[in-house]
Amino acid sequence: MSSRDNILAAIGKTKRNDREPSPLPQIPTSDTFNDRLIERFSETLTGVGGQVVRVTDWLDIIQHIEQTYRQVSISPAHRIVTTLPELSAVAEVGWSGLSPHLLADADLAIIGAHFGVAENGAVWLTESLLGHRAAPFICQHLAVVLNASNIVPTMHDAYERIGDAEYGFGLFMAGPSKSADIEQSLVMGAHGPKTMTLFLMV
């Protein structure tokens, strides 16, 4: 017998005939996070190291990037990449067909998000928004654009919204990459981006 068959047979032997298998329970919910969604989301994301910038349109985002990233940049090769055509005036587009390794010198990546979660400040992203799966990890800094009307209260609402959506890769992301492995001192930018800016389009 193969290991597969052996393992399945061994598990089968542990089954008890004298009792019914335990049923799946109802998923508990609460209305704790139902109000002030934008404020809760912003406070929680800020608490885990993200920066929330409220904007009203794409021009606001372009201006913010010009001021924050372009002007302070010392290196002339300062590279900004995006998957959002609306930002092509300040960032490089059309790189998703190339090797993800070529993103190693990206200083800033700007991507869109499906929705945010108020209880933990996370945003839900799937492959179609990323250009490359590696993009939000390999860049030195990350910016995410989220429409303020797309915030759900809890993770239960999040999975209800995802439903049986099809994706090859998806992730909840909350703030920049971080580690507290050295004496519990919190360091931002362990391997992934050192900062995460969220442009909240109100």
Add this chain to the structure above:
Amino acid sequence: MNTKTLDHPELAERFNRDEERVDWHDQTLWWIRQKRDKAAHTLPEWEALREAASRIKLNVLDNLDEYLVQFEANALSNGIIVHWAADAAEHNQIVHKILIDNQVSQMVKSKSMLTEECHLNEYLGHHGIDVVDTDLGERIVQLAGEPPSHIVLPCIHKKKEEIGEIFHQHMGTPAGLSDPQMLAGLARTDLRERFLTRRVALTGVNFAIAETGEFVVCTNEGNADMGAHLADVHIASMGIEKIIPQRKHLGVFLRLLTRSATGQPITAYSSHFKRPRAGQTMHLILVDNGRSVHLGREDFRNSLKCIRCGACMNTCPVYRRSGGHSYHSAISGPIGAILAPNLDMKKHADLPFASTLCGSCSNVCPVKIDIHQQLYKWRQVITQEGEASAAKSASMQVMSTVLSNHWIYKFGGSIGRKFMQWFPGLVSNKLNPWYKHREMPTPPEQSFQEWYAQNRKNP
């Protein structure tokens, strides 16, 4: 203990030689426990969530074979190559074969307690494969030549000055560095080069969804993703108990996991891998390694519900003051002490005794495992199987004789009281193994029998 390796009391004693460090270790872990409490208290439905998580896992344990078959079918149709490993040796051979097939001798690996359990790094090392652990804490202990001492905080036993010295010795960084920001930055630069050049990446698995054939990996550092998304081949290793039935159940577990572990509302990254990316190969290894045997132990099967948050370690008064290495097992602390004897009862016979049975572990467990009750039950099994330490068995035999004989009990009691009053130093000293583990009580003037006889005569 019949084995030659040091047991928990001996290793704990070593850890306790540096009192300052023990105090620091104790307080740091308690601080994390307090952060867990604060996070848990923000959710009024916390207890209902724990109950739901526990019941979902119970349903999984009752139907594990069916969920595994369902998961396998869905993963295969997603384009994931599924392997089954009966034990650690088979798991390691499968990983090695994938590396050989891809003509690769270097690999990056993110956190996976299963690969620690299987001693994968040692196995691959013997076969000339260079494995780099990429979680910062795991990288530090790997360079130091040690196993992780905590499942979530692998180098919690190390001081920043020691980490600076390890980096100096192994990475050629300047001597005397101790700033965490700077040390983490140096590791980032060093590991980034490896992420960009390695063709195979191995990750662990936090949850695998039977309904969809996808698996979820949670990290704060982003190291699992950096490895997996840049490599041509992604290998994911998981214990068979990591299955959950439906995608929506992730809502329950992701709400509990990090709040229990570190007090964060969620990890920075909760990555859902469903299909390999274009041009990539994705392997998933389902590992038994004793789990199906454990599933058949009625008193202990609930411990397979564990989601590896580490809350039981952070709260444990014994773990906090003895350190993870004193458990001499891949998974330390209270949960390790009930999982390890299943794999090797003789080798781990000391672990269920490394507890005060205070029950704090059971109170914080997000999937409501009755940890302290299982510790107590393991003690009985171990003693019955004759695996308890010789001194413990001998003293229990003496106690059994004394308690079953009225005259020996009475006479022995009076001798004992006098002895402790006259020669306290002969009892309360480090040569008495009982005293080493406990405070000795002040002996009473008289026994209850004497008191009763006296007071009944003179009411």
